[in-house]
Amino acid sequence: MPLSANLSLHQTQSLVMTPRLVESIKLLRMNHHELSQFISQKAEENPLLEISSDEVEGDEWGACGDDPLNPSPDDAADSGSHNREEALSSDWYDDVGCAGTTRLNGELDDKYSNVYEDCGSSDLDAPGSDDQRQSGSSGKGPDYYLSRHVAGPTTLGHHLAQQIPFVLPDKVDRLIAQYLVDRLDDAGYLQVELIEVAERLGTSLTAAERVLSALQTLDPPGVFARSLSECLELQLRQKDRCDPAMQTLIENLELLARRDFATLKRLCGVDEEDLLDMLGDIQELNPKPGLGFGRRAGDTLPDVIVRRSLEGGWLVNLNPNTLPRVLVNQSYFSQVTKGGEVYAFLAECLRDAEWLTRSLNQRANTIMKVANEIVRQQDAFLLNGVDHLRPLNLKTVAQAIDRSESTVSRVTSDKYMLTPRGLFELKYFFTVSISAVAGGDSHSAEAVRHKIRAVIMQESPDAVLSDDDIVDMLKKGGVDLARRTVAKYRQAMNIASSVQRGREKRARANSPVREDSSMVFPSKTQSE
Known part of the structure; x- marks a missing residue:
């Protein structure tokens, strides 16, 4: 049969990943920090998108001044025994405030008699500001939040910045010191090479080394170390305990990790009793001196909060502080005359904004479904501890909530759940x-x-x-x-x-x- 070229037509159906579908999938995997950055970028590109600046009233978990793990009777009455998925309406991102926490729009009632009812009245005026809240004599006023008046934890960087002027009087040295402070990790270790610091700041390597030597004398002992051995050495020097035998020991920590005590005794030139004393001194040191301070912004926050209800079930809620609050400015679009390039541009922006709000709503609902199923499966763990953790896989949860395994995997990626047992990554429950x-x-x-x-x-x-x-x-x-x-x-x-x-x-x-x-x-x- 001779070969010949010909043209033919046929129809096929296939699933095409549109750009919006790809972004919806990415939204599922994002943690709340990545999601916040993504929405901020979208708000810069879309004039119809607005990010609400209203903060959730109450403590850092978004509750109205209550412990998230101990519900009040009012909370139990307003919530279901297992989930609040139905509470997620299409406009959940518009307002995530707590009921009854309205701001004082009028003039503050600043009489002492209203603040200290049990102490009699006074004609003196109390100093006030627009940020204050009313409070009864018991301190349980509906609009008073003690956390607003309590200082937050001191960070490692702030603690070091207070000490730097005492060891580095020169302004240029202080600039180098601040650069090095910014290059510390949470454990207090320096994460940059000094030669890179010198090149970046246009200074000499000798000056960078001199500044680092001064910084390594600050509190907490061991900070600004570049390795575990140097961290321990700095602490031992401050205790005047870094003799040649101890120096040899901390230079051979790999032998200590292998528990090769015979080799350590030979290298250090000590007997077993002296080696045990040296190990006792090392055990008193802190290998991560920076972890004793408040951590930087970006710490882990729970995406889901689980607490015990008064009826004996579990209350599962999304953490309002991790939910984006996005508004769509419909009124601005309605004022634009139809036709023209401006109207076409804003119409596309409106479609993108509505798609984003729907995607965020769907993301929240999916997280709630997965979290509720995890709580249902791991009820024994929440009650009795890790000995009662049940084996669980993605397929079981996916079938229960009628979603694909890949969707469950994305939802549980880098998401955390706060329970009475502690803070756990969602993937922890899958074993x-x-x-x-x-x-x-x-x-x-x-x-x-x-x-x-x-x-x-x-x-x-x-x-x-x-x-x-x-x-x-x-x-x-x-x-x-x-x-x-x-x-x-x-x-x-x-x-x-x-x-x-x-x-x-x-x-x-x-x-x-x-x-x-x-x-x-x-x-x-x-x-x-």
């Missing part, structure tokens, strides 16, 4: 299943790791448990786990082998060294 003995209920991997840690913490120095012993104890508790899996979980939790643990426990039993501190310090990049 693999570990089979049980004799066909019983399966266990979550996180719960099993918790059991392993608890068993090891309770062992005695004379009867240290091997991995096989732990396997036998877990089987008695209904957990069917292989020895290699126990070893893998133990290593993931930075728990030493039975031989190393036995050596350490015997050494601690014969020395005054505290037993509540680990002999291995985490690296400065490891999270708490």
